[in-house]
Amino acid sequence: xxxxxxxxxxxxxxxxxYWAFLTLLFVVFRLAPGDPTSMYLQEGLSAExxxxxxxxxxxxxxxxxxxxxxxxxxxxxxxxxxxRHGVPVWDVLVVRFFNTIILMGLAFAIAYLxxxxxxxxxxxxxxxxxxxxxxxxxLIARSSPEFWIGIxxxxxxxxxxxxxxxxxIRPPGxxxxxxxxxxxxxxxxxxxxxPVLTGVIYYMATPTLLMRSSMINVLNSDFIxxxxxxxxxxxxxxxxxxxxxxxxxxxTVVALVVGMSIGGSLVIxxxxxxPGMGREMVESVTYNDYPLAQxxxxxxxxxxxxxxxxxxxxxxxxDPRVRYD
Amino acid sequence: xxxxxxxxVEYEMEGDGSVHAVNGVSISLEENKILGLIGESGSxxxxxxxxxxxxxxxxxxxPEGAIEYKETDLTELSDREFRxxxxxxxxxxxxxxxxxxxxxxxxxxxxxxxAIRTHEDVSKGEARERARALFEQLGIDPGRIDDYPHQFSxxxxxRAMIALALALDPSLIIADEPTTxxxxxxxxxxxxxxxxxxxxxxxxxILITHDISVVSDICDxxxxxxxxxxxxxxxxxxxxxxxxxxxxxxxxxxxPDIEEDDQDLISIPxxxxxxxxxxxxxxxxxxxxxxxxxxWDVTPEPxxxxxxxxxxxxxxxxxxxxxxxxxxxxxxxxxxxxxQQVAEEADD
Numbered sequence: 001x002x003x004x005x006x007x008x009x010x011x012x013x014x015x016x017x018y019w020a021f022l023t024l025l026f027v028v029f030r031l032a033p034g035d036p037t038s039m040y041l042q043e044g045l046s047a048e049x050x051x052x053x054x055x056x057x058x059x060x061x062x063x064x065x066x067x068x069x070x071x072x073x074x075x076x077x078x079x080x081x082x083x084r085h086g087v088p089v090w091d092v093l094v095v096r097f098f099n100t101i102i103l104m105g106l107a108f109a110i111a112y113l114x115x116x117x118x119x120x121x122x123x124x125x126x127x128x129x130x131x132x133x134x135x136x137x138x139l140i141a142r143s144s145p146e147f148w149i150g151i152x153x154x155x156x157x158x159x160x161x162x163x164x165x166x167x168x169i170r171p172p173g174x175x176x177x178x179x180x181x182x183x184x185x186x187x188x189x190x191x192x193x194x195p196v197l198t199g200v201i202y203y204m205a206t207p208t209l210l211m212r213s214s215m216i217n218v219l220n221s222d223f224i225x226x227x228x229x230x231x232x233x234x235x236x237x238x239x240x241x242x243x244x245x246x247x248x249x250x251x252t253v254v255a256l257v258v259g260m261s262i263g264g265s266l267v268i269x270x271x272x273x274x275p276g277m278g279r280e281m282v283e284s285v286t287y288n289d290y291p292l293a294q295x296x297x298x299x300x301x302x303x304x305x306x307x308x309x310x311x312x313x314x315x316x317x318x319d320p321r322v323r324y325d
Numbered sequence: 326x327x328x329x330x331x332x333x334v335e336y337e338m339e340g341d342g343s344v345h346a347v348n349g350v351s352i353s354l355e356e357n358k359i360l361g362l363i364g365e366s367g368s369x370x371x372x373x374x375x376x377x378x379x380x381x382x383x384x385x386x387x388p389e390g391a392i393e394y395k396e397t398d399l400t401e402l403s404d405r406e407f408r409x410x411x412x413x414x415x416x417x418x419x420x421x422x423x424x425x426x427x428x429x430x431x432x433x434x435x436x437x438x439x440a441i442r443t444h445e446d447v448s449k450g451e452a453r454e455r456a457r458a459l460f461e462q463l464g465i466d467p468g469r470i471d472d473y474p475h476q477f478s479x480x481x482x483x484r485a486m487i488a489l490a491l492a493l494d495p496s497l498i499i500a501d502e503p504t505t506x507x508x509x510x511x512x513x514x515x516x517x518x519x520x521x522x523x524x525x526x527x528x529x530x531i532l533i534t535h536d537i538s539v540v541s542d543i544c545d546x547x548x549x550x551x552x553x554x555x556x557x558x559x560x561x562x563x564x565x566x567x568x569x570x571x572x573x574x575x576x577x578x579x580x581p582d583i584e585e586d587d588q589d590l591i592s593i594p595x596x597x598x599x600x601x602x603x604x605x606x607x608x609x610x611x612x613x614x615x616x617x618x619x620x621w622d623v624t625p626e627p628x629x630x631x632x633x634x635x636x637x638x639x640x641x642x643x644x645x646x647x648x649x650x651x652x653x654x655x656x657x658x659x660x661x662x663x664x665q666q667v668a669e670e671a672d673d
Contacts, residue, residue, distance in 0.1 A: 127383065221425055222420045222421075222422060222425035222426050223425060223426055223427055223428045223429075225380055225420070226418070226420060226426050226427075226489075227428070228380060228412075229378055229380060229412055229413065229417065229418050230412060230413045230417075230439075230440045230443060230489075231408045231409060231411075231412030231413045231414065231443055231444060232439065232440075232443050233408070233443075241428050244428075244430055245428065245429070245430060318430070319429070319430060320429070320430060320432075320473040320475070321429060321473070321475050
């Protein structure tokens, strides 16, 4: 199969996945109990007032009309109005979405960079003391809950040493004009250190352990022996052949774990009072703010779908065998 | 050119003890010859080959013996010297399954170029030209050097592997069952190609196999291994027509001869010996229909029977009797139960 055909087929799959995902999202929110008015019923909301509110949001329409309406809106990039804030959902989310992406993206990139390197190394030195130490340290990191790591870091670096701020995203009272300016400054970098470190410690273990077992598999292959017999220096065999082949299964895992970690950002955001999407998600669900919650789920799901798409395309470049399957 | 003297190879096992996979092998190989190394699984043939090119698993080592190659003892070289001076430049290898012998994520041509440029200071273009020439020599379309290994058929991959092994004109090629994964017709053609090229570039080959019919076609000499020792070594004619060791006689029985009709295939009963604690006496004694008390107690020394025919057997001088007896099926059937016991003890 040619490369072009593969990409076209993969885009087709992407569209179908999106349709299924959007439909599922629609169904889940219609099945969920309550509506935007149920929070206020006990405050003496009259039946007529309730009807009026529902009508304003289009919730009095039959389901299939709602479905078509919902699909058209999402396809045109309109995520709807927040019940609670009374403003477009996008206005509420845009800042928080990028806050989360900055935090988790950074944590993730560093965690995988370190994880893959360390994993490749401890796979290479299999059977030595270094490998055992590496595994023990990794397992400790793997078994520590995020909130606990976060609190520990806060205790040491904020309360004892006073090196880093205890929370927030930038020093209070600072204003920035441009979008990039909001993030590219020392204040944000300074606030990022501890939450990112928490994420790195927590998310590092999976790639480390995976890379290690993947390496051990590859190192048993005949071609590694041949490369050694060819007299190629060990370090070249390590990175050009062993690590290069071991990284293949990692790409798929990255795509899956990214989605999970965006959901898991809630814990880090709470510990470090980070104004991100995770916290907004919990609040919007608590207040029955369905358009907002729906949009957050949509963004998180989209991230997983797109990461998988990117991973599949990356695979084509990483593994020549995929192109001809 | 290659001279092994009393080579031992041990694998350290977890817990205690070690496996004596090779137990004192002395053998020499002249230039421009093909030596067939035959024996059943666990006889130490692959281990011996790996010891020569220093690719033993981490727990394996050579505690005793000398591996002399062109007047240098290979066991004395440092890892670095061995890597830069011996590997591929002097000694290359062809693995059992060529499909797995290439890194799947690089093109075959790339990998040949890499091998050449690791040892020689030539430009990429020059190395590529040489790779193309090698392909041509092995009967592969040179246009395919930019293909990935998985795009090759099994036979073609094996040819490409041989091309890789020849890339630096080595003096010795170790081929570890290079055709086992292929069908008989392709197997034959590839072995012929190997033979032709070997004569063209005047290198020596050690061909490891468990298939006596494979080696008889293209080898000059055959060494039969059993229990980590070379029990019989001679030129091909002698091994096929006038073997002296009962194990070789037994091996010959296990493969049919096309020219003779009405013959039973007779297998050798029992299992290979325990290599953790090799017992006193001849390693083959428990499975040998001709074993005497002497065989059980005293390890036989290699003895020469004319023109480089070396045999390790106390009864090697009774060639006629053994040959006659070995042809009868009954000879191999009424063995004592000894071998089973040995095998059980090994399991404990």
